[in-house]
Amino acid sequence: MHPVELFELLVAMLLAIIALHYAAHRLGLPPAVALLTGGTLLAFVPGLPVISLDPELVLVIFLPPLLMDGAWFIALGHLRRHLIGIMSLAIGAVIFTTLVVAAVAHALMPSLPWAACAALGAIVSPPDAIAARAVLQRVHLPRRLSVLLEGESLFNDASGLVLFRFAIAAVATGSFSAIAGLESFILLAVGGLVVGGAIGAIWVLLVRRLGDDYLMIASSMLVPWSAYLLGEAFHVSGVIATVAAGLICGWYQHIVWSASVRMRGTAFWAVMIFLMEATVFMLIGSSLRGVVDRVGGFAVVLDNMAVPVLLILLALTAARFVWVFGSDAIIMLLRAMGLRRYSPVGPRGATVLGWAGMRGVVTLAVALSVPEGFPGRDFLLVAAFGVILGTVLIQGTTLGLLIRWAGLSDPIHDRPRLSMSDAEAAIAKVQAVRVEQLAYDEAGELIHPQLLERYQRRAVLSKNYAGQEDQFADRLHAHFDLVLEAIAAGRAELLRLHRAGDIDEHVLQELERDLDLEELTAWSMKS
Template sequence: MNASHLFELMIAMLPVIIALHYLAQRFGLPPAVSLLMGGAVMAFLPELPAFSPDPELMLVVFLPPLLMDGAWNISVRHLQRHMLGITSLAVGAVLFTTIVVAVVTHWLFPDLPWAACAALGAIVSPPDAVSARAVLQRVKLPRRLLMLLEGESLFNDASGLVLFRFAVAASVTGTFSAEQALQSFVLLAIGGAAVGAAVGAGWVIVARRLDDDYLVIAATLLVSWAAYILAEHFHFSGVIATVTAGMICGTYQHRIFSAAVRMRALSFWTMVIFLMEAAVFMLIGLSLRGVVDRAGGFSFVLHQMVGPALMVVLALLVARFAWIFLSDAVIWLCRRLGMRRYRRLGARSAVVLGWVGVRGVVTLALALSLPANFPARDFILVTAFAVILCTVLVQGTTLGLLIRWTGLQPPESDKARLSMSEAEATLMQAQLKVIQALAYDASGELVHPMLLEQYTRKAAAYCNYAGQEEALTPRIHAHFDLVLAAIGAARAELRRLHRVGDIDEHMMATLQKNLDLEELNAIALRS
């Protein structure tokens, strides 16, 4: 497929993505499921040539911005609080799963070298950040569980990549050193964190000096690729570098971004992430045809490879559950011995945590990057795709049912100390204090009576609303419904003035922007 055909394919994917997202919303399915299936169906259309993605290109194009978006919004305070659990999942679970999958694969194919079996384990062991986001954004989980899953998906690729590289090297050279692998992992992690911190600090310095909103947003997008590519250039972990840079940028954006930049950046990032996540699942589906063709055709795959591949999927699932329940048992034992610093997950949380190991683009990219002469390469490709299909289609569609079945609900401790209305009243009181202090001149004369009256009235309204949300909400809705109706009338009059030529395009755009801001504010206050 040449560059022109690839571009035409990407354009053709856009209406398909829109249609599949619409169908997913209508039937209550995770969008990732409909996109993956849609891509798989498109892959076998006779008019389309076989699609063979470049694995390195897929990783460098899609992974950094998607990791950046996840790290941008993660709570650093909660991440630190749950770092032990995240490390257990991102390193311990990946290593344990790799070993289990390697053992099962060697049992299925005794003639297959252990290094090749370990390579398959490393390919399928780390849950994918993109797939996890696609699944988790549709469910409501306790904060601790959510932090464990988000943190795991952001950091586990680094451990999976290290295991994969050493397994491939061992297959080629016939030697393996556990000590060297551990040293390499530590070096990759520390080096990646250092590069990410440097890139994030550089963004903070640059963003503070850029006056143009669009330059700030462009610099923010550049950070993800800069951190990833720079770290990979020095043979460090691009994943950890991107996550570190994203957390730094997310922490400082509240001090750097103006209101205009934040609104524009949010709209821009929302669209970029939407298109990238959709494209990832479509491309994974489109690559199915190439995987099947390389493995010897659909009939051969169905009769010779599907059974062993499903055994690997089952081993993958069992290994994750075993690690999570074993870790929870260790915590229980520590608490029995008097070490009460750590809390158990409990059976309900452990079941849900074990079920959310969804694989995606990283698994496919690693499988495709295997050398052409690698032992059992075709089987590894088919198995990698089977893991992606099973985890996305089965676990992704049943997660909501599992949460309802277990009765898992966010505990009261997850709630903030203040309700939304109480926080709004506190902010309004802070504004009122400033107005009261500056509403008078040096002689004590009131020079801003309207502002003082306005903020006094608003502060009283916010304080009155706090604690009486249910009783006052219908009146609030009716108030802002009237405001929105008035804005609608203003828009109609604005269009009339422009149509008859009373105002020009520049005035039309300025007044339209003012009405947009007024409408957004009314919608936010109404909700």
């Protein structure tokens, strides 16, 4: 394909992403479903080239920044609190699902070697971080379930990739050692933590020295790829290295980034992650044509592979439910025995956890990386694609309904100790005290009376508002509606002055930024 034609294809894909996102919004569908469906349909449009994905390139381009984004914003305190539950899903559930899928695949296709069946299990067992993010952004979950799913999606790719590599090696060598596999996994994980920790620490120490907003934001772009590539170069887990670096950078960005850098950086990352997630699902759908052509067409898929793929999809879904409900039953048993440190999520919470197992780009990329001549390679490709389609289209469209049916809410012990209004009152009190300390000169004369009055009044209002949000809600909304009207009027006048030539671009941009900040504050307070 000519480079100009490739660029035209990328522009067309961007237009398709915008159109499909808009359609999903209008129809009330998860964007991932619309993008995957749209990409699949576009794959068979006559005249369009067949999309052929390089699996290693796909993982290197898309996985590190998306893992970094998830680690950057995850609640670290809740991550530590629920670490055992996260590791149970990220390691235990992946291994259990791999074994179940391998057993089912071997029962359906006895001619397929056990190692190849295990490779299939490793390919489809880990739920995908990108697919989970794309669906969870549109639903509301209790904090514990949300942290469990987000944490699982950050770490389970490492488990799946390690199991896959061992399965490939077992086919090549004809032997497998569980002890050696466990030792290798621990080495990969610890090495990934060390590499990621080093990259994160270097970024924290050096980012302030850059002295420029755009350089600081650009440096944050390099962190995920640096951690991932360096981890892989040292033959440790690039996934865990990226997550570790993201956790450190996300924790310290509140200290090393100024307000302007944070606003610009957050906006930049939000757009980049949006485009990356959307592109991933478009590429997955667009690659279907190449997979189908490789195995001999739809007729071969329907006649020889459809039923086994459907049974494998059912098996991995059932395996996840068995693991989740089994883990919850063990916790309830331990509590009955007097060990009350951990609490179960309950039947409804376990149902949501069991159903939230969408697969995505990692599953497809790993399947595409299966070596040529590997036993059952064509079936592994079709099964991987079938699992992606099934989980995203079925679970992705029904997860929101299931969550609403479950009616879940945060338990008392898992809620923050202070509400937002309580925290605002605490901040306002400290600010008022500090302003009062500095509002007088050395002779004791008040030199900032209006500023002192403003902060003292704000502290009193915040204290009176805390705990009585419902009582003041209508008046508060009316207040900020008026503020927004005033901002809109000011913006219109600012543009009139600029269009009339009374002010230049610099004045326009500075005053417009002030109005934007004021508007963002008003919308935040109103919501």
